[in-house]
Amino acid sequence: MAEIEQTEVDWLGRAVAQTQGLYPYIPGKPVEQLLREKGLSYAVKLASNENAYGPSPKAMLAMQQAVSEVHRYPDGDCTELKSALAARHDVQANQVLIGNGSNEVLELLIRCFAGAGDEVVYSQCGFIVYALATQAAGAIQAAVPDTADLGHDLQAMAAAVNAKTKVVCIANPNNPTGTLLSNDALQAFLDVLPRQTVVILDEAYDEFVADIKADSLQTLKHPGLVVSRTFSKAYGLAGCRVGYAIADARLLAVVNRFREPFNVNNFAQVAALAALDDGDWVMDKVAKVKAERARLEIAFDDLGVLGGKSYANFVLLKHAKAGGILNKLEDKGIIPRPLAGYGLNDYLRISVGTAEENDKLLNGLNAVLKQVEV
Numbered sequence: 158m159a160e161i162e163q164t165e166v167d168w169l170g171r172a173v174a175q176t177q178g179l180y181p182y183i184p185g186k187p188v189e190q191l192l193r194e195k196g197l198s199y200a201v202k203l204a205s206n207e208n209a210y211g212p213s214p215k216a217m218l219a220m221q222q223a224v225s226e227v228h229r230y231p232d233g234d235c236t237e238l239k240s241a242l243a244a245r246h247d248v249q250a251n252q253v254l255i256g257n258g259s260n261e262v263l264e265l266l267i268r269c270f271a272g273a274g275d276e277v278v279y280s281q282c283g284f285i286v287y288a289l290a291t292q293a294a295g296a297i298q299a300a301v302p303d304t305a306d307l308g309h310d311l312q313a314m315a316a317a318v319n320a321k322t323k324v325v326c327i328a329n330p331n332n333p334t335g336t337l338l339s340n341d342a343l344q345a346f347l348d349v350l351p352r353q354t355v356v357i358l359d360e361a362y363d364e365f366v367a368d369i370k371a372d373s374l375q376t377l378k379h380p381g382l383v384v385s386r387t388f389s390k391a392y393g394l395a396g397c398r399v400g401y402a403i404a405d406a407r408l409l410a411v412v413n414r415f416r417e418p419f420n421v422n423n424f425a426q427v428a429a430l431a432a433l434d435d436g437d438w439v440m441d442k443v444a445k446v447k448a449e450r451a452r453l454e455i456a457f458d459d460l461g462v463l464g465g466k467s468y469a470n471f472v473l474l475k476h477a478k479a480g481g482i483l484n485k486l487e488d489k490g491i492i493p494r495p496l497a498g499y500g501l502n503d504y505l506r507i508s509v510g511t512a513e514e515n516d517k518l519l520n521g522l523n524a525v526l527k528q529v530e531v
Contacts, residue, residue: 186492200490201517203508206332206362206471208393210445210511212428213438216394219431220424231423238426241433242401246374251406254413257420259361259387259400263326264290266383266402269412270355271296271323278317279326280309282334282499284359287326297321306465307501308336311346318350325350328359329373330366333496333506335467337366340376347379355381355408361400362469364391364443374403383408388425390470391443392432397425446470450509456519460526464504474505474522478529485525491518 185204235255243250256262267290271277277291281300291298299322301314309327318325330337347356356379363373363386374384387400399421402409432439453472457463464473474493476482483495483505494506507518 185494186487188492195488195490197490200492201510201514202492203510203514203518204492204494204506205395206390206469206506206508207395208390208442208446208470209509209514210393210442212393213432213435215431215435215438216392216428219427220397223423223427226423229423230419231421231426233419235421235426238399238401238421238430241430242403245433246372246403248374248403249406252403252409254402254404254409254416255421255426256400256402256416257425258389258398259359259385259402260286261398261420262385262400262402263287263357263359264293265412265415266355266357266385267291267296267324267326268294269415274321275323276319276321277324277326278314278322280314280328280331282307282331282501283309283326284328284332285498287357291324296323303334306336307331307334309338311338311342315346315349318354322351322354324355324357326357326359328361330362330468332361332469333471333473333494333499333501333504335465335469335471335473337370337468340371340373343373344377347377347382350379350381352380355383358382358384360384361387361390364439365447365470366468380405381408388429388432391439391446392429393439393442394425394428394432397422397428399425399429446509449512449515453507453509453515453519460522462522462526471506471508474507475503476505476526476529477503479503479505481529482522482525485528486518486521489521489525491521 188200188202238255239250239253242253254262263286267277271291271294273295276297276299278299278301279287280303282303288298299317301310301317304310358373383402383404385400385402389395450467450472454463457472457474462474462476464475467473483493486493496504496506
């Protein structure tokens with residue numbers, strides 16, 4: 158096609174102006190990219206909080222069996238998966254919204270309830286998609302500074318809510334900082350919010366704290382509460398892109414008007430359904446992740462680089478030369494996640510891998526720290 162002269166059309170200029178400052182979500186660096194950049198033959202990706210143990214055998218079998226139906230559109234309403242999740246969480250099927258990953262669920266909710274002139278309140282170091290989705294919706298970003306330990310300052314967040322506030326976002330445990338809020342603290346926060354405020358409680362890492370706190374779906378009360386979860390982390394289905402939200406049926410009926418048809422593919426639906434039926438396998442892998450997380454945190458603490466206690470499937474590294482450590486780890490085929498995009502220039506987020514992957518990380522980190530501290 159011939160190159161368009163900007164003076165020939167005014168829609169291009171308007172589009173540029175309307176999207177000024179809007180940028181896409183930047184995922185963790187893919188293994189293939191690092192191999193190309195460094196000329197390596199092997200790399201360990203510890204940047205995207207994936208389940209290093211992969212999906213359950215039942216989920217893999219379900220996807221294999223679904224291949225013969227790939228020429229058919231998927232169930233646009235995710236009927237079976239909705240029913241299974243409703244039964245799991247003791248709610249009605251119309252209280253469940255299925256999305257193309259929980260990321261789509263978050264974006265749908267913000268786009269549905271917040272627009273020009275409205276405000277969305279979230280923690281400054283909360284999941285970056287809250288800020289991106291707010292900006293894309295044309296709403297006002299109301300980022301609240303974190304506590305000293307990089308957690309949500311619920312008192313400050315409550316104070317930030319005003320007549321313009323339509324949505325409040327909370328990640329628990331939080332990504333990227335790994336902090337955890339108690340249900341008592343959350344309920345006290347919900348009690349002071351206006352009843353018409355939509356509150357998104359993003360629980361992508363809930364399986365990693367299920368043994369130390371009560372289920373928020375059965376505990377927390379607020380008419381605008383929406384709890385979102387995902388199959389990307391503990392269930393090992395990040396590549397399938399399937400997440401969900403549970404809320405009041407009337408609230409989700411409105412959100413469904415914004416949802417694209419067939420937004421969750423058939424492989425994702427059957428894999429998630431099968432994974433729900435493989436709970437013992439999933440929780441076994443969660444236990445292994447938590448054991449390895451503890452090992453990494455002890456090692457980081459011994460090295461003087463532990464960035465704080467994490468309740469998710471990653472650990473934080475804190476060092477004044479975090480950028481240099483990142484580059485040298487990548488030279489060794491290890492991919493962590495920089496957190497400069499959150500303003501945390503001294504931090505790296507490192508996903509918990511298998512025991513072998515974590516050994517490689519610790520060996521590499523020991524060598525790198527000696528180099529950067531010279």
